[in-house]
Amino acid sequence: MLSQAMFPWLLLTAAFLFTLGALGVLIRRNPLVVFMCIELMLNAVNLALVGYSSYLNSEEGQVFAFMVIVVAAAEVVVGLGLLTRVFSIGRELDVDDLDEMKQ
Amino acid sequence: MNVLLVILLILTAISALGVVFSAQTIYSALSLVLTVGLLAVVFLVLNAQFLFVVQLIVYAGAVMVLFVFIIALLDPAAEDRPRLLDLRLILGVLAVAALCTAVFIAARNNVTYDTSCTNQAVTCMHGYTVGSLAATGDSTADPFHTFGFPQNAVNQAGNVQTVANQLFHTYVLPFEITSLLLLVAAVGAVYLTRRVAVGPRRDPQAEQRWKDELVEGAE
Numbered sequence: 001m002l003s004q005a006m007f008p009w010l011l012l013t014a015a016f017l018f019t020l021g022a023l024g025v026l027i028r029r030n031p032l033v034v035f036m037c038i039e040l041m042l043n044a045v046n047l048a049l050v051g052y053s054s055y056l057n058s059e060e061g062q063v064f065a066f067m068v069i070v071v072a073a074a075e076v077v078v079g080l081g082l083l084t085r086v087f088s089i090g091r092e093l094d095v096d097d098l099d100e101m102k103q
Numbered sequence: 104m105n106v107l108l109v110i111l112l113i114l115t116a117i118s119a120l121g122v123v124f125s126a127q128t129i130y131s132a133l134s135l136v137l138t139v140g141l142l143a144v145v146f147l148v149l150n151a152q153f154l155f156v157v158q159l160i161v162y163a164g165a166v167m168v169l170f171v172f173i174i175a176l177l178d179p180a181a182e183d184r185p186r187l188l189d190l191r192l193i194l195g196v197l198a199v200a201a202l203c204t205a206v207f208i209a210a211r212n213n214v215t216y217d218t219s220c221t222n223q224a225v226t227c228m229h230g231y232t233v234g235s236l237a238a239t240g241d242s243t244a245d246p247f248h249t250f251g252f253p254q255n256a257v258n259q260a261g262n263v264q265t266v267a268n269q270l271f272h273t274y275v276l277p278f279e280i281t282s283l284l285l286l287v288a289a290v291g292a293v294y295l296t297r298r299v300a301v302g303p304r305r306d307p308q309a310e311q312r313w314k315d316e317l318v319e320g321a322e
Contacts, residue, residue: 002149006105013112015206017119017138019199024123026195030179032128036135036170040122043142043162046154054149059262062151063269069154069161070281074288076166080173081295087177 002054010051017044029094031086035079042072108148115141126181128174136167152262 002010017040024037046065053061087093118141121134143158270278 003105006108009109009112012207013116015203016116018206019203020116020119020123022202023195023199026199027192028123030128032170032174032177032179033122033131036122036131039135039162039166040119040138043139046158047142047145050146050149050151050154053151059265059269060273062154062262062266063274065151065154066157066266066270067274067277067281069157070285073161073166074284076169077288077292078295080169081292083173083177085295093177093179 002051007051007055011048014044014048014051017041017047029096031079031083031093031095031098034095035076035083039072039076042068104148108145111141111145111148115145128179128181129171132167132170132174135170136163139163139167150262153266 021037021039021041021044024040025034028034028037046068049061049065049068051061053059053065083093086098091098115138118134118137122131122138125131125134139158139162143155143163146152146158147155
């Protein structure tokens, strides 16, 4: 389905999205944006999986992408639950402030 | 189709830039909605119709609504620009540059990945062969010529049927374990967001006002 000429560009886009997400996780301080950047990285992996699935003419990549979507949904539920808890005890939403685990 | 794919990939990259570099959280969320929607269309172009629908329902429908809801609930302030020459920023950019290089090198090397032998070896447990390279015979001269676009052996029975066959036959145990994962996530979210008993949650002034009104009404 996917032509040979397009496949490297698809992989490079996936790599770009993944590194962009990693950059966002490292430089942003709002934990909500950090979660969104994690979502971006998971979506980049999904793009690579579906691209390989189309390129190698095998549907297993789509099955794995489906699993990744399920894990991402579970991660968002727990992460946003944690954030509301942090907010409800009156803390500011800043990942540089929430560093008790380091000490 | 290639032109469409190029346009979609460029738009996806631009909207992903918006996720990382928007100062307002809600703009990041809306950029992510756009990114997720564009990726869904990319999945459609790549002949993954089932994932197209799942991506729209789960990501754009559920996850992003949850994000926007939490943003409306918490109302986070706009973030300052990241400080330049901050040690953490420099370390982050260096780490990302290293990661970027590694991923790009890996992507470059995998482009020459030899498909002619693996596709013959991958056979489904339930009868049908994944990939049609073995049937074409000429796979050594041009291992990619079966990927021209009207023909797609994987989807001959329909994309949903093919994916479901894998999910419920070959990968049935991981599929069931994901349901356990979702259950654990739901229980964890309920536990985390329950009402905490300690600490005053009531407003004493409002209570006093309410009592005063009661007294005035009685008089």
